[in-house]
Amino acid sequence: MRGPGFVALLLLAAALVFGAARLVDNPYAFFAGYVVLQYVVLATAWNILGGYTGYVNFGTAAFFALGAYTTVALHKLTSLPLPAMMLAGGIVSGAVGIGTGYLTLRLRGTYFSIATLAMAVVVQTLITNWSFVGGSRGAYVVRPAEVMGLDYVQYLFLLMLALAVIAIATARTIERARIGTGFAAIRDDEVAAEANGVPTLRLKLIATALSGGLMGMAGAPLPYYVTYLDPASGFSLSYAVNTIAMPLIGGTSSWVGPVIGAVLLGTLQQVASVTISSALSLLIVGLLLVGFVIAAPRGIIGWFGK
Template sequence: MRRTCAVLLVGLAVVAAGIVVASLRVNPYLYFAGYVILQYVVIATAWNILGGYGGYVNFGTPAFFALGAYTAVFLIQTIRAPLPVLILAGGLVSALLGLGIGYLTLRLRGVFFSIATLALSIVLQTMIMNWEFVGGSRGLSVLRPSGPPFGSYVTFLFTVMVLLAVIAVTVARFIERSWIGRGLAALRDNEEAAECMGVPTLRLKLFATTVSGLLLGVAG
């Protein structure tokens, strides 16, 4: 309980510090660089839930990230959805993909699972490159939303990414310290032994792929 409270307090302190930093008048490029760094923090944390805790090397990370991004592009093109809706929708769609792909591939182990996730990235890349609605191989330029709640658009995105990074690290920390994390560690060390001891390995792997996909989609 104390550790959980400490993590929450540290997270709140980081968010507060991020808001203070965003209010400073410095070179906008520094905010952009910070945004990109924090984005990679979310991506690395999401990958670690499945690859680090569970021991399943996932080469499909770009697919989940891209799906979150292109879900946002689709919603902007169709209904001009606001940023919170874009973030939630991207995360939800990627989480559903993680659940579906996990159910189909997590009975594979070792290098066979990794090859399957690599195939996912190639398939999704081919689909996007041939989808003219989102620009295909040329990509698509999206108009920047006007009037962020505070500061410039770059500082606003930096603040949002600070919040997302704190949420991702907090979720990963909670999983690591819970029975879920212990179960993932058990199947990482020896999956057969974990199954013999009653660890619900398939459900844990589905949970890990879903949460990992959710965070990757949010980052996208």
């Protein structure tokens, strides 16, 4: 399918999702749906670096929280509309992505992953000690009741839905473009890729910028969603764990994998949080991940040929 046709189909799917959520006629549908969509964006963003180029990033929480804290700072300084703040959050996290990439991309495999984890700790420490955005006490964000006649939570849901469409369209475009071939060559054999003309450093920086930027954009609406944000929740390890588990369970070789993984795992966690306990939701992730690593190492899409 050509790009424009695919985007049209995505938009149609998004409209159906929004319509369905309204039909449920329960505000909780939007609360829970927002989280699932947020994970669709995070998992898709993670997969651009982790799945396509093979660099496993454990620092999702840092990029995500940087987006959220950009919003906190902008909320105190300005009265920008939320979409503009999301863009700002994306730029900040994308820039941090490039910086981290420049410093760490000479590391391979586990060493790169450890470096991203360390980066997350450093960023969290900085934010925790920056009193302007609340420091360790946390920051309160009072959100309006509605925007343009739309309930604010529905508005947040809609924004995240739009971001999910953007993220999926970006991932699929990369997959089919020349740059996707370059990413795959880096994942398979970086030395051979460079020897065959692939500008490996530049492509890896593009991947970290895109991946980090999308994560930042996903985090930007968070302060308005939770209305109280502290470093411990913004930088929660569960973001990093979930964001790695979702593409692995869905499959990393195509844009479909992270989407399937995020919808499946995200929904399961929401259901478990309500029906059993919220502590159990991370246990589910762990069990599923172990199961998939053993039974389906190529994820759910690995079951369907390719």
